[in-house]
Amino acid sequence: xxxxxxxxxxxxxxxxxxxxxxxxxxxxxxxxxxxxxxxxxxxxxxxxxxxxxxxxxxxxxxxxxxxxxxxxxxxxxxxxxxxxxxxxxxxxxxxxxxxxxxxxxxxxxxxxxxxxxxxxxxxxxxxxxxxxxxxxxxxxxxxxxxxxxxxxxxxxxxxxxxxxxxxxxxxxxxxxxxxxxxxx
Numbered sequence: 713x714x715x716x717x718x719x720x721x722x723x724x725x726x727x728x729x730x731x732x733x734x735x736x737x738x739x740x741x742x743x744x745x746x747x748x749x750x751x752x753x754x755x756x757x758x759x760x761x762x763x764x765x766x767x768x769x770x771x772x773x774x775x776x777x778x779x780x781x782x783x784x785x786x787x788x789x790x791x792x793x794x795x796x797x798x799x800x801x802x803x804x805x806x807x808x809x810x811x812x813x814x815x816x817x818x819x820x821x822x823x824x825x826x827x828x829x830x831x832x833x834x835x836x837x838x839x840x841x842x843x844x845x846x847x848x849x850x851x852x853x854x855x856x857x858x859x860x861x862x863x864x865x866x867x868x869x870x871x872x873x874x875x876x877x878x879x880x881x882x883x884x885x886x887x888x889x890x891x892x893x894x895x896x
Contacts, residue, residue, distance in 0.1 A: 718778030
């Protein structure tokens with residue numbers, strides 16, 4: 713797995729062994745960043761704050777940093793993934809612009825700030841997207857212009873919590889992505 717574009721282009725990222733962490737393919741990441749950077753539903757990544765929920769290796773947040781995000785925050789609870797995430801952040805030399813929250817994203821119990829772009833990639837078919845979004849809404853991490861991107865298995869039923877509106881859905885192989893914002 714590698715960084716696809718930007719200042720860190722080509723940088724190889726470590727990935728943990730086993731099935732607990734399922735990195736998103738380069739093709740899917742490229743497609744999502746094309747939407748972020750070129751779609752009318754978002755005005756790009758440069759200078760934005762990025763939250764990578766169920767971060768795993770941190771590939772999405774680090775890709776955002778490479779493409780010009782101002783900062784990235786990562787939420788991850790798996791100790792093995794956190795170790796790999798720390799290594800990837802260090803190897804990309806972005807420690808001063810990142811934060812890791814070592815907590816279950818469905819049990820956040822404090823304000824973590826508000827973000828411009830939030831990406832969620834939980835284990836599939838466990839209903840974790842909605843649980844995490846409820847917590848992010850509760851602690852004001854989602855603002856009126858925040859773009860939310862939720863990855864899930866194609867065909868999995870993902871409904872957004874009441875105040876969120878799904879703007880677009882895209883599929884890459886078995887992966888599906890829903891893009892949403894707060895309703896006006």
